[in-house]
Amino acid sequence: MTGRSTLYFVVQFIVAVNAFKAPTLGSPQGLRFNALTRFSSKSHDSALETEATLRSITFCNLPKEDDPDLLCDFLMEIGACSTAITDADRGTDMEQPVFSEPGADPWQDRLQWTAPVWNRCNVTAHFPASAQIGGVLEMVAETFPNQYPDLQDFVLETLPNRDWVVHVQKGWLPIVVNDKFVLRFPWHKHSDVQKVAWNLNSNDFFELELQGGIAFGTGEHPTTQLCLAWVDQVITDKLEQSNGKIHLLDYGSGSGVLGMAACILAPHQVAAIGIDIDSLLLKAHKSAREHVAEQEGDHSANLDSLFLPSDLEETKYDVCVANILAAPLVTLAPVLYSMLLPGAVLGMSGILPDQGDMVVEAYTKAGFASMTIQKEQGNWLLVTGNKPIM
Numbered sequence: 344m345t346g347r348s349t350l351y352f353v354v355q356f357i358v359a360v361n362a363f364k365a366p367t368l369g370s371p372q373g374l375r376f377n378a379l380t381r382f383s384s385k386s387h388d389s390a391l392e393t394e395a396t397l398r399s400i401t402f403c404n405l406p407k408e409d410d411p412d413l414l415c416d417f418l419m420e421i422g423a424c425s426t427a428i429t430d431a432d433r434g435t436d437m438e439q440p441v442f443s444e445p446g447a448d449p450w451q452d453r454l455q456w457t458a459p460v461w462n463r464c465n466v467t468a469h470f471p472a473s474a475q476i477g478g479v480l481e482m483v484a485e486t487f488p489n490q491y492p493d494l495q496d497f498v499l500e501t502l503p504n505r506d507w508v509v510h511v512q513k514g515w516l517p518i519v520v521n522d523k524f525v526l527r528f529p530w531h532k533h534s535d536v537q538k539v540a541w542n543l544n545s546n547d548f549f550e551l552e553l554q555g556g557i558a559f560g561t562g563e564h565p566t567t568q569l570c571l572a573w574v575d576q577v578i579t580d581k582l583e584q585s586n587g588k589i590h591l592l593d594y595g596s597g598s599g600v601l602g603m604a605a606c607i608l609a610p611h612q613v614a615a616i617g618i619d620i621d622s623l624l625l626k627a628h629k630s631a632r633e634h635v636a637e638q639e640g641d642h643s644a645n646l647d648s649l650f651l652p653s654d655l656e657e658t659k660y661d662v663c664v665a666n667i668l669a670a671p672l673v674t675l676a677p678v679l680y681s682m683l684l685p686g687a688v689l690g691m692s693g694i695l696p697d698q699g700d701m702v703v704e705a706y707t708k709a710g711f712a713s714m715t716i717q718k719e720q721g722n723w724l725l726v727t728g729n730k731p732i733m
């Protein structure tokens with residue numbers, strides 16, 4: 344979009360907003376309209392009068408050829424505070440996984456994707472409550488006459504004025520994984536843990552405190568659960584064999600949940616590697632260290648190595664868990680091989696059912712043995728193998 348048109352849209356929006364007195368909005372319920380009439384949006388707006396601070400509009404079932412990304416850009420240009428694209432077919436048989444991952448070309452070519460969006464998308468934009476949604480609709484129709492000449496399917500909602508952080512925290516209970524780990528956030532109280540682990544003996548599970556933020560790995564996702572169960576099993580087996588410390592590599596650490604679990608299960612040296620390292624992750628690792636020291640009464644468990652892939656050290660590991668995605672895992676096969684000791688075991692997830700063979704093949708080619716699709720949970724695979732003892 345050129346600077347000129349950007350300016351034009353902004354001016355147009357301001358004029359549109361000013362042309363209509365800021366509404367007081369009503370019912371907080373979503374309203375679905377089946378046809379766009381060229382309305383002075385007063386009729387819609389007065390139906391939505393309330394103490395809302397934000398209102399949202401969701402354009403439904405847009406074909407990907409209509410470039411929902413461009414629509415998002417436009418909505419931001421005219422004053423949206425945020426936009427989001429979601430899969431209109433989510434939860435149906437037509438739901439389709441879409442990833443924009445490095446090195447994903449073979450996968451993308453196979454599905455002939457031209458852009459990493461779904462076949463049919465919903466686009467949601469949040470506007471300040473004072474914005475004139477009718478004006479927004481008119482501008483979209485006028486600006487995209489070919490794609491959206493007569494928008495017919497959209498939903499308007501108002502968001503009540505509330506402390507959203509507290510609201511989200513209240514609705515987010517700790518998560519129990521495999522009856523062994525309770526993953527909680529700093530705001531959770533003992534009573535929250537009891538609510539979810541009421542059927543467990545407090546000596547039988549470990550609490551892992553994660554930091555709230557953007558990092559993947561809250562414990563909700565099947566891939567995290569598959570990897571946690573595998574780490575638990577492998578550490579038990581390895582400890583029986585080795586009678587000592589284990590060096591574990593958590594490749595693609597996200598929240599650091601897998602590395603923390605390893606630390607808590609037994610004395611280990613754990614290295615976590617990620618590409619989205621930020622202060623939250625560092626905090627998570629710090630809290631894991633403190634947590635372990637507190638629980639074990641000593642400092643033998645050690646989660647103090649944190650690397651970017653470009654800063655890898657020479658250490659070799661006995662165990663590697665890597666929950667990333669199939670395409671980067673395939674690319675990483677020789678790297679992981681070189682980082683492991685002979686006899687080391689490897690567990691990977693982030694792999695979809697029809698990607699399992701591709702991963703097994705890549706790791707076998709890189710020198711790993713016994714590469715096996717171990718388990719499937721929620722449409723995700725756990726693939727395991729080992730580095731042969733020469």
Ligand SMILES: C[S@@+](CC[C@H](N)C(=O)[O-])C[C@H]1O[C@@H](n2cnc3c(N)ncnc32)[C@H](O)[C@@H]1O
Pocket residue numbers: 558559560561562566567570594595596597598599600601616617618619652666667668671693
């Ligand atoms: C699916 S999350 C897994 C997080 C956590 N380990 C878990 O199991 O819940 C994958 C993580 O791998 C990171 N990642 C993706 N590609 C990577 C790469 N090439 N090297 C290192 N980390 C990568 C992502 O940033 C993300 O934090």
